[in-house]
Amino acid sequence: MFALTDKIAVITGAASGIGAATARRFAHAGAHVVLAAYSPDGHDVDRVRADVAAAGRQAMVVETDVGQTPSVDALAAAALARFGRIDIALANAAIARRKPSLELDDRSWEQTLGIDLQGVWRLFRAVLPAMRDAGGGRLLATASTAGPFEAWEAHVHYSAAKAGIVGMVRSLAAEVGPLGITVNAIAPGIIETPQTLDSVNSLGAGGIAETGRTQPVRRIGKPEDIAAAYHFLASDDASFVTGHTLLVDGGRMLIRG
Amino acid sequence: MTRLAGRTALVTGAASGIGRAIACRFAAEGALVVVADLDDGENSARDGGAPTARAIAEAGGRAIFQRTDVTEESEVEALFAAARQASGRIDILVSNAGTFRGNPILATTPANWDADMDLNLRSHYLVNRAAIAAMAGEEARADGIRGRIVNMASQLGVTAPPGHLTYSVAKAGIAQMTRQLAVDYAREGILVNAIGPGRIITGYHPGEAEYVASGTIDAATAYSLARTPFPRLGRPDDVAGAALFLASDDCTFVSGHLLMVDGGWTAY
Ligand SMILES: NC(=O)c1ccc[n+]([C@@H]2O[C@H](COP(=O)([O-])OP(=O)(O)OC[C@H]3O[C@@H](n4cnc5c(N)ncnc54)[C@H](O)[C@@H]3O)[C@@H](O)[C@H]2O)c1
Numbered sequence: 001m002f003a004l005t006d007k008i009a010v011i012t013g014a015a016s017g018i019g020a021a022t023a024r025r026f027a028h029a030g031a032h033v034v035l036a037a038y039s040p041d042g043h044d045v046d047r048v049r050a051d052v053a054a055a056g057r058q059a060m061v062v063e064t065d066v067g068q069t070p071s072v073d074a075l076a077a078a079a080l081a082r083f084g085r086i087d088i089a090l091a092n093a094a095i096a097r098r099k100p101s102l103e104l105d106d107r108s109w110e111q112t113l114g115i116d117l118q119g120v121w122r123l124f125r126a127v128l129p130a131m132r133d134a135g136g137g138r139l140l141a142t143a144s145t146a147g148p149f150e151a152w153e154a155h156v157h158y159s160a161a162k163a164g165i166v167g168m169v170r171s172l173a174a175e176v177g178p179l180g181i182t183v184n185a186i187a188p189g190i191i192e193t194p195q196t197l198d199s200v201n202s203l204g205a206g207g208i209a210e211t212g213r214t215q216p217v218r219r220i221g222k223p224e225d226i227a228a229a230y231h232f233l234a235s236d237d238a239s240f241v242t243g244h245t246l247l248v249d250g251g252r253m254l255i256r257g
Numbered sequence: 258m259t260r261l262a263g264r265t266a267l268v269t270g271a272a273s274g275i276g277r278a279i280a281c282r283f284a285a286e287g288a289l290v291v292v293a294d295l296d297d298g299e300n301s302a303r304d305g306g307a308p309t310a311r312a313i314a315e316a317g318g319r320a321i322f323q324r325t326d327v328t329e330e331s332e333v334e335a336l337f338a339a340a341r342q343a344s345g346r347i348d349i350l351v352s353n354a355g356t357f358r359g360n361p362i363l364a365t366t367p368a369n370w371d372a373d374m375d376l377n378l379r380s381h382y383l384v385n386r387a388a389i390a391a392m393a394g395e396e397a398r399a400d401g402i403r404g405r406i407v408n409m410a411s412q413l414g415v416t417a418p419p420g421h422l423t424y425s426v427a428k429a430g431i432a433q434m435t436r437q438l439a440v441d442y443a444r445e446g447i448l449v450n451a452i453g454p455g456r457i458i459t460g461y462h463p464g465e466a467e468y469v470a471s472g473t474i475d476a477a478t479a480y481s482l483a484r485t486p487f488p489r490l491g492r493p494d495d496v497a498g499a500a501l502f503l504a505s506d507d508c509t510f511v512s513g514h515l516l517m518v519d520g521g522w523t524a525y
Contacts, residue, residue, distance in 0.1 A: 002260070173486055173524050174521055216440050216443030216513075217510065218443070221510045225509045229502075237498025237501060238502075239487075239498070240487060240491045240495035240520050241499060242486060243523070244516070244517050246514065249510070249511075251513045254512075254513040
């Protein structure tokens with residue numbers, strides 16, 4: 001079954017980019033969506049909330065800092081208080097901060113790892129008891145090609161976090177598989193989102209346009225490309241897929257172009 | 258359930274097991290399915306190409322059966338000619354036909370190496386070549402895609418199954434052919450992906466429920482069950498769900514990927 005009728009999904013980083021597109025997609029597939037948003041970033045989560053509601057599904061916005069354990073625990077508690085269960089948890093929130101390695105101090109390292117890697121773990125840990133009690137669930141995380149599959153200069157901390165997600169997903173899949181819980185990641189390639197459009201910390205508009213020309217499919221990705229793949233991984237059609245990192249990169253890792 | 262409405266899908270090895278589950282699922286999603294298999298099923302009510310097509314029709318779907326030996330170039334050509342005649346256009350290929358067989362190297366001969374490669378690797382090349390020739394000549398759909406190909410590799414092309422040289426080499430070859438074709442035809446809008454099934458109960462195996470109920474589970478299956486993190490072995494429908502994603506309009510930016518459907522075996 002592909003529909004997500006009446007499933008409860010929690011998504012971090014839901015106010016923009018891949019998280020927002022996935023929230024919309026899940027709602028259209030029938031899920032109610034808990035939108036975890038970090039307001040200091042200034043994204044308009046109300047538009048995502050409105051789109052989920054327009055699809056006839058319930059949306060709930062929870063202000064969340066995935067860098068803080070109490071904040072993520074409160075997110076899970078709020079979702080459970082409202083809906084009684086969590087079927088799908090997508091740990092998607094992350095930051096990318098350009099930092100040449102000779103300047104990469106503890107503060108920068110801890111900030112990026114704390115959000116991009118430990119933030120994933122905080123969400124998984126917070127929802128695992130409810131999934132265990134329910135006899136199953138779907139844990140999903142947004143990794144990256146940068147780290148597990150390719151280099152990204154001046155992003156050693158980000159790369160380490162994203163490679164860490166791939167390892168976490170494998171080991172957790174083995175451990176919680178017997179509980180009927182699957183754990184998977186998507187490694188997106190170059191996707192046009194606020195993160196990649198940031199010309200200080202990432203490629204910027206010009207950079208992604210240029211990258212698009214060299215990719216096998218001759219375009220860069222859209223958040224909707226990733227959302228469609230998350231829909232598959234969240235659905236019953238992916239029941240026997242676990243511990244896997246699905247590359248959604250338009251074939252870019254095949255040529256490393 | 259119309260995710261493949263208006264599409265034509267060619268599925269090889271669709272007489273039984275994984276291929277049959279894919280054919281039935283695709284038809285339920287609205288595709289016209291061209292069922293290809295060596296086994297016509299004349300003598301069987303259940304397995305066989307003709308029974309698969311009949312089962313699809315009885316469920317309200319559309320299918321034709323073309324008896325095909327995928328190791329014979331002329332039969333592959335005839336298959337694509339029949340598909341073109343039935344539908345005018347081939348949108349999806351699932352290259353699935355194959356058989357689990359292999360030996361340790363000292364038990365192989367050059368002749369059985371060739372025979373195994375003919376079946377488990379060269380046949381996929383023949384079918385992919387015919388599909389790409391057909392797809393590349395079509396108009397792109399609105400999303401820029403001309404066709405989607407799903408090749409059946411295996412977990413056993415990633416791990417090395419003890420004593421099954423030709424099978425693992427052929428399955429690894431399918432995965433690499435998939436990557437190569439993905440790069441070579443991305444510009445034409447042909448997405449080429451592979452699935453790596455783990456231990457899927459098919460064909461000569463009873464279902465895992467029967468195994469457990471009867472207590473007669475064989476040692477290899479017991480080991481597979483114990484070794485798979487997910488609390489059950491795979492079913493043909495699990496592979497069909499993954500194949501549907503890769504064959505559908507939802508697969509827009511995935512190409513050259515080997516999607517493991519193995520209950521976490523290779524992650525473990
Ligand atoms: N069952 C598993 O655990 C498993 C795991 C990994 C990969 N696979 C792969 O999945 C595919 C399907 O296998 P299955 O498990 O469904 O087994 P199966 O035996 O039920 O299906 C194989 C089909 O291929 C057909 N076939 C064989 N030789 C042919 C030829 N020369 N021309 C046309 N058709 C031919 C057979 O008639 C049969 O219908 C194979 O490629 C297999 O290697 C299976």
